[in-house]
Amino acid sequence: MSALDWIVLFGTLLLIVGYGVYKTKGSKNIESYLKGDNSMKWWTIGLSIMATQASAITFLSTPGQAYESGMGFIQFYFGLPIAMIILSIWVLPIYYKLKVYTAYEYLESRFDLKTRILGAFLFLVQRGLAAGITIYAPAIILSSILGWPLVYTTIIIGSLVIIYTVSGGTKAVSQTQKHQMIVMMGGMIVAGLFVVKLLPEDIGIVEATKIAGHLGKLDLINTEVDLENRYTLWTGLIGGLFVALSYFGTDQSQVARYLSGKTLTESRLGLMFNGLLKIPMQFIILFIGALVFVFYQFNQAPVFFNEAAKDEVYLNEEQKSKYQAVEHEYANLFEEKRRLILLLSNAEGEQIDVLKEKITVIDNQEDELRDEAKTIIKATNQDLETTDTDYVFITFVMENLPKGIIGLLLAVIFSAAMSSTSSELNALASTSIIDIYKRNIYKHGSERHYLIASKLFTLFWGIVAVFFATFAGLLDNLIQAVNILGSIFYGTILGIFLTGFFIKYIKGNAVFFGAVIAQIIVLYFYFYSEMAYLWFNLLGCGLVIISGFLYQYIKNRG
Amino acid sequence: MENDKELENNDPPVLGKWKNFYWLLIIVLVSLIGIFYAITRYFE
Numbered sequence: 001m002s003a004l005d006w007i008v009l010f011g012t013l014l015l016i017v018g019y020g021v022y023k024t025k026g027s028k029n030i031e032s033y034l035k036g037d038n039s040m041k042w043w044t045i046g047l048s049i050m051a052t053q054a055s056a057i058t059f060l061s062t063p064g065q066a067y068e069s070g071m072g073f074i075q076f077y078f079g080l081p082i083a084m085i086i087l088s089i090w091v092l093p094i095y096y097k098l099k100v101y102t103a104y105e106y107l108e109s110r111f112d113l114k115t116r117i118l119g120a121f122l123f124l125v126q127r128g129l130a131a132g133i134t135i136y137a138p139a140i141i142l143s144s145i146l147g148w149p150l151v152y153t154t155i156i157i158g159s160l161v162i163i164y165t166v167s168g169g170t171k172a173v174s175q176t177q178k179h180q181m182i183v184m185m186g187g188m189i190v191a192g193l194f195v196v197k198l199l200p201e202d203i204g205i206v207e208a209t210k211i212a213g214h215l216g217k218l219d220l221i222n223t224e225v226d227l228e229n230r231y232t233l234w235t236g237l238i239g240g241l242f243v244a245l246s247y248f249g250t251d252q253s254q255v256a257r258y259l260s261g262k263t264l265t266e267s268r269l270g271l272m273f274n275g276l277l278k279i280p281m282q283f284i285i286l287f288i289g290a291l292v293f294v295f296y297q298f299n300q301a302p303v304f305f306n307e308a309a310k311d312e313v314y315l316n317e318e319q320k321s322k323y324q325a326v327e328h329e330y331a332n333l334f335e336e337k338r339r340l341i342l343l344l345s346n347a348e349g350e351q352i353d354v355l356k357e358k359i360t361v362i363d364n365q366e367d368e369l370r371d372e373a374k375t376i377i378k379a380t381n382q383d384l385e386t387t388d389t390d391y392v393f394i395t396f397v398m399e400n401l402p403k404g405i406i407g408l409l410l411a412v413i414f415s416a417a418m419s420s421t422s423s424e425l426n427a428l429a430s431t432s433i434i435d436i437y438k439r440n441i442y443k444h445g446s447e448r449h450y451l452i453a454s455k456l457f458t459l460f461w462g463i464v465a466v467f468f469a470t471f472a473g474l475l476d477n478l479i480q481a482v483n484i485l486g487s488i489f490y491g492t493i494l495g496i497f498l499t500g501f502f503i504k505y506i507k508g509n510a511v512f513f514g515a516v517i518a519q520i521i522v523l524y525f526y527f528y529s530e531m532a533y534l535w536f537n538l539l540g541c542g543l544v545i546i547s548g549f550l551y552q553y554i555k556n557r558g
Numbered sequence: 559m560e561n562d563k564e565l566e567n568n569d570p571p572v573l574g575k576w577k578n579f580y581w582l583l584i585i586v587l588v589s590l591i592g593i594f595y596a597i598t599r600y601f602e
Contacts, residue, residue, distance in 0.1 A: 074594065081587045085580045213601035220594035233591070272579045279590055 001146070001406060008407030012183060013414055017164050020176035024168030029447040033169035033454050034101050034430045036260035044174050045270025048257045048423075049248070050277065051177035054184060056138035056417035057390075058285065064389035066289025067296075070217045072231045074286055076534070077279050079241030080248075084275030087249050088268040090501060095255070096264050101434045102427075103255040103497070110500040112508035113439075118515060119496055120435035123252055124428060126489040131424040131461065132468025133485075135161075138417040139469060141394055142410070144308040151470055157417050158466035165422045166458045170260050173422045180415040187412035188285060194401055195291040200298050200342075207345040211297065212290040214344055214356055230532045239534030242541055243487065246494035248274075252427035253420075292396050297341045303330045303373045305388035305395045312381055319380045323373060330369050337362045421465065429457035484533045488526055491540020492519045499545055506548045510555065514548030 027033040040048070065073050100106055104123065108116035139153040146153070164172045196205050203211075212218050222232040229235070248254045248271070261267030303326055304310055314320045337359060344355045374386040397409045433454045438445070445453070492515050499506050499514075506514075522540045525531050531539075 078587065078591065081583045085583060088580070213597070216601075218601055219598050221591065221598045223595075269579070272583060275583045276586060279587070283590075 002403040004404045005407030005410070008404055009410045009414070012408070012411040013160060013418075016176050016179045016183070016415065017160055017418075019179070020164045020172045021167050023175050024164075024171040027169050027171070027451065030101075030433070030450045030454055032171070033451055034256070034426075034434070036170040036174060038260060039171075039262055040174055040260045040266065040270075041262060042266045042269035042273060044178055045258050045261050045267060046273025046277075047181045048174040048177045049254060049270060049274045050281070051181040051184070051416075051419040052253055052257055052423040053247075053274075053278075053420070054181075054281075054416055055134050055420035056413045057134070059184070059188070059413055059416050060137065060141055060390045060394060062282065062285045063289030063292055063393035064391070066217060066286040067293045067392045068389050070219045071283075071286040071290060072219055072222055074220055074279065074282055075222070075231045075233055075236030076240050076243075077282050078233070078236035079238065080244040080278050081275035082237075082241050083244035083248055084271045086245060088271050091249050091497075092258065092264060092267055092271075094501065095259060096267070100259070102252050102431050103250050104252070104431060104435045107496065107500060108439075111496075111511055115496060115508055115512050115515075116435060117440070118512060119250070119493060120431050122489050122493050122519075123250075123431055126485060127251065127253060127424055127428055128461065128464060129468065130485060131421055131428065131465035134421045134424060135417060135465055136469035137390070138413050141390060142413070144306065144391075145394060145398055154466055154469045157414060157421070158462060158469070161418045161421045161425065162459060162462035165425045165462065166455050169454070169458075170256060170426055173426050174257070174260060176422065177419045180419040183408075183415050184412050184419075185281070187408050188288060190405060191397065191401070191409055192284065192288045192291065194405065195288060195295055195396075198295055198299075198400055203294075203298070203345055208291055208294040211294050211341060211345050214352060215293075215297075215359065217290040217293055227535065228530055228532055230534060235532060235534045239532075239537055242494060242537035243490060243534065245498075246490035246537060246541075247486065250493045250497045251490075252431050253423040256427050256430060257423065289393065292393060295396065295400075298338055299400075300331060300334050302395070303327050303370055304377065304386075305391035306385070307391075307395070309377050309384045309386075309388075312384060313377055316380050319376050323376050326369050326373050326376065330366065333362055333365055333369070337366075425458050425461045425465065428461040429454055432457045432461070484526075487533045487536040488522055488540075489519070491522060491537040491542075492544055494537065495541040495544025495548075498541060499548055503545065503549070506545075506552050510548040510552035511544065513551045514544040514546070517547045518543035 031037065062073065094106065095103070098106055098109055102120070104116050104120040107119045135154055135157050139150055139157055142148070143150045143153040164176060168175070196208065199208055209218070222229065223234075224232055225234060226232060258267040258270050261270060302310070303323075310323070313323045340355055340359050340362070344352065344359065347355055377384050377386055394413070397406060401409065433450060437453060437457070438450060442449075442453075495518055496511055496515050499511050518540050521543055522536050525539065526533075526536065
């Protein structure tokens with residue numbers, strides 16, 4: 001990396017963090033520290049909601065997913081706008097009326113204390129682990145690219161976030177997220193423009209789109225009804241709706257964003273802003289992944305995208321020669337494929353099908369070679385990861401973009417990691433202090449006592465996240481790992497909340513019993529079935545309601 | 559925070575010329591799914 005890249009990277013990060021700390025210092029009580037004095041306007045809320053959801057994983061994994069399996073992942077977000085409307089109409093007014101700090105406070109006023117503690121506990125477990133992954137994901141990739149030990153990158157991201165989140169609380173989180181979001185979207189648009197610029201002269205955006213489409217990367221909608229397929233129109237609309245309802249309606253890291261609104265209308269507009277822009281934003285990120293795919297049809301792609309794994313293979317002479325043979329064959333196939341793809345970019349009618357058939361034959365041969373390379377990597381060191389989806393985009397950036405822009409794109413990834421982690425730490429601290437500490441352990445402290453305790457809890461969760469990130473092993477695919485983890489717990493939490501909002505018949509003991517049963521059954525399905533994870537949300541939610549209803553019915557009759 | 563009267567008001571949020579944001583969101587979602595479906599079918 002050049003000096004200019006380092007200046008852009010650290011200049012951007014330090015400016016955002018420094019400005020955030022400066023603008024938000026001096027909270028005097030927990031109302032100000034945890035709710036930002038209810039002073040946020042709708043555009044700050046909207047950007048803050050989007051920045052919380054967009055983690056580094058979004059920018060590393062999503063283009064890689066489009067590169068590997070096409071843009072079908074977009075369907076995951078179809079339920080989101082519907083969820084925004086439902087939350088705006090029915091949920092926001094309840095939170096505002098009760099003047100809650102956390103979503104789980106509502107559970108006590110509707111059910112009882114133990115249900116509130118159960119909700120808070122499920123959140124703390126799920127989000128505490130996810131915060132670790134949020135830091136770990138970019139840290140592992142950046143450490144592999146920069147050649148630093150994992151612990152350094154983890155500590156840099158973690159400590160920058162801890163500094164401003166501890167110092168300024170919710171206000172600092174929202175303030176910095178506004179600027180981080182601008183850097184993220186600006187950086188991605190610049191990256192997209194550069195991919196198009198780097199394509200061969202006679203290939204413009206139209207030809208590139210045609211090539212991506214003909215090679216199956218623009219299969220956006222799948223209308224099949226298949227319970228084991230993760231991304232179809234139905235999993236997106238139904239499963240995605242439940243994930244979004246649960247995430248935005250009951251996850252404190254999101255609830256805190258819109259509870260800091262100046263008025264109910266500002267909060268609602270913040271949610272609408274998110275509902276309107278989320279799908280286009282994901283489309284842009286996925287489309288950049290599809291364009292990177294086209295770029296690698298004209299420029300030799302590495303057999304395996306994680307250079308660090310290849311370097312380790314190269315240290316072993318025997319494996320090195322085998323790997324080089326695979327690389328050689330891969331390069332030979334590339335020339336022939338490139339020629340066919342150039343023809344495809346201008347092909348019409350039946351010619352397209354003939355060319356597609358020929359390209360598919362080469363694709364299959366390439367896949368075999370990639371599998372062979374992965375076998376060699378595994379044979380060299382059993383612990384090396386053989387999934388390289390998360391490395392596709394960052395490899396493209398590091399090897400092809402000009403000086404300065406590389407620094408900007410790394411700032412995008414760091415900013416994304418910091419923006420979502422800061423919301424998580426802030427929410428974990430709010431839940432710990434409001435639902436556990438202040439409610440159950442130390443009820444009559446002064447404002448100053450709770451303010452200091454809130455800062456200490458933020459620090460504590462920051463250290464937990466950094467610790468977890470340092471020791472987490474590389475999971476199969478990071479974005480999916482976080483979504484799967486979310487789906488296992490979200491359904492149950494959502495079931496509790498939906499019962500609270502809409503089913504007056506079910507009372508505290510019944511919903512508590514229903515939630516415990518539902519969580520056990522969801523865990524059983526996770527470990528012993530092939531069900532696509534998005535359905536866990538629906539399953540968990542439905543089970544809470546059904547078993548809660550049955551318990552209440554039996555109790556009332558008895 | 560605001561008074562109870564405003565909290566009971568469940569009318570859709572209004573911004574500028576967009577009188578009903580809920581319908582706007584539904585229209586945008588359906589249009590995007592339609593466009594994405596057309597793109598998918600075009601390349602089949």
